[in-house]
Amino acid sequence: MGYKNTVLRVNLSTGKVTKEGLDQEWAGLFYGGKGLGMKYLYEELQPGIDPLSADNKIFLVTGPFTGTIAPCSGKLSVATKSPANGAVLDCSVGGNIAGEIKYAGYDMVVLEGRAEKPVYLLIQDDLVSLEDATGLWGKGTRDTELGLVERHSGGKVLSIGPAGENMVPFACLTSELYRQAGRGGAGAVFGSKNLKAVVVRGTGGVSVQDMPGLLKAAKKAFKEDLLTDTNLWAYTDGTPMLVEMSNNAGILPTRNFQQGSFEGFSTLASPAMQEARAGKKACLSCGLGCGNYTVKGAGRVEGPEYETLAIGGSNCGIADLEAVVKFNALCDDLGLDTISTGSVMAFAMEMTEKGIKDFGLRFGDVAAYLEVPELVAGGKGKGAELARGVRALAASYGGSHFAMQVKGLEFPGYEPRGSWGMGLAYATAPRGACHMSAWPVAEEAYGERDPFTIEGKAGLVADLQHYNALKFSLILCDFWALSFDTMAELLSPVAGREVTPAELELAGERIFNLARLFNMREGFGAGDDILPERIFSQGIEGGPTDGKILPREEFNRMLQEYYSIRGWNHNGQPEKDKLSLLNLA
């Protein structure tokens, strides 16, 4: 399966480093990345533990294609228990570090316990050590990474900034200066363990069962699938193209989801981004190169991606690309997820403007907006409040009906009242309001399917969730719209047997259900599969989706249909027969 059959386990409390075999049965059922990481997490974590305690673990997981020529296979998967909400957390980061871990000889790195003082983990092939990071503590991710690369030539770095050190529940992990495992607070888990960074240098190789077969399959995929008009938008424009699309479809979150289109959208759209583009970047083994290296004013980032332009731009009423680039650069260096940071600011802006609680923030006020990231990361002033996240702020001060979050995770950049399937996807995504579990907007708001009906949406969302669960377990990039057939064609020579599309689809369902089991064990239930009141009862103001809501009764019908399609009971719990079918009983 393209693996080294070795797991590196590091106990930060004792300093003990062990190497153990990869569980072959689990690798066979869950493939890698997201699925395999969650399986290890599910089996090794005691239910109910504090995500920021030494009892939590964090898994850095490669996939069967990592380090091979398989296209778009360069990302690293991260699994842990989320400090944002106590749910299962899986996220991924681009760049080159995943390949480096495998070249060093490992399929997975398990980090457990808690170091007494700041450390970083240094992996140089067989040599593994914990090094003193006292001098790095307090530094941003940029200085941290540049310093570590200077110290360990050729090393690939995964690090946290001050936000992670201070355990902000939406602190992220950064690699290659500009790439993040963004959502759910993996950076805070690093911080809770006094772990500043992981540095990896690997000089080995990766072998697969049938190398000529993989070369043939990869060549075909590049030529007939990847480098075609179906996928090249990721190179020509990248995600900023979605700004104009969302605006024209009325799903561009604006001023904390009060509107679905933004009068200043063109300042944030792809043509404006292309003017500021200084270059393109790509991850290991990528044929697309979606990364837009942007220089604008004092800000330099790889991005901003759509999510940042939407949530940190229009959703905060900011019609100023230079300001959003600066915001993005600040968040990257401080180690903050731009989505949750933008969302919490937008909530605070609406709270202030409605006179409920004065956070000193108003929509469109660039100066105040740019002060926030440093305050949040450092827990200073109002930043200490904002760092608690949208759900906690609403619990303290009110405004819960416009607190745009699910299961404690803030909304990303798609308006569910203009894409009803997306509402179901947000409500049922294991980690909370998340666009990576399923993305039905491509077919609804951007496509030909009616966005304002629940007909067919339960099945659509379930299918997409299985697709993404499997794709992210193989760790293939989100931007490659490949089929299960192509995945099977690529995986067969790696595994040395004929892999079928049907078994991959079933594995996607297995992995999605495993996430549900993890959350159920932590106390989550059907009552958590819900959206904020604004979505059900307050119409979008103006634009193409003016007046639209997602009626609560329609949502409830869609949710029950979804449970039924999944083989779950009315309370959203998988039935025994379903679990048996999925080898999860």
Add this chain to the structure above:
Amino acid sequence: MGFVEIDFRGPLVRYGKEDGMPLRYKLPVDKEVTVQEMLNDLAVPLRHVGLVSVNGLKAGRSSLLREGDSITVFPVVAGG
């Protein structure tokens, strides 16, 4: 004679630009034309076409074009 202007986005731009300006498409005088008919006429493969907007608003493939319309054609997208 009636014209509409068409802007293509992403890799579809090669179907459109005229000297860096949006493509002008002449509407026939004897019949109405839909978005889909216009795309077919311009030999744009429909499987590569995602969102189409007319005058900044999402439009369907069967939407009728009017003189002076400004049309934006986006490619199919994945991910998010």
